[in-house]
Amino acid sequence: MRTNIVLDDDLVMRAQALSGIRTKREVIQKALLTFVRLQEQTNVKKLRGKLRWEGDLDEMRQGRHADR
Numbered sequence: 001m002r003t004n005i006v007l008d009d010d011l012v013m014r015a016q017a018l019s020g021i022r023t024k025r026e027v028i029q030k031a032l033l034t035f036v037r038l039q040e041q042t043n044v045k046k047l048r049g050k051l052r053w054e055g056d057l058d059e060m061r062q063g064r065h066a067d068r
Contacts, residue, residue, distance in 0.1 A: 007024065015027045 007028075012024055012027055015031065016022065016024075019027065019030065021027050021030060
C-alpha cells in the first residue's frame, strides 16, 4: 500500500541509529511488524486461565529423548 504520511524525523533517525536500519521504509516496516507482534502477544495473554488443558504431559514426553 502506498501512502504519504508526516513522520517525526528525530524519532525515525533514532530508530535508524538504534537498529542499524538504513531506510525510512525499512524502519516503518520493522516498527509495524513489532507493533503487530506485541498486540498479538497481548491478545494471547488475555487467554491466560481461560483455556483448559487436556492431555498427559508425561506421556507426550515419552520417547522424546530416547537416543540419549
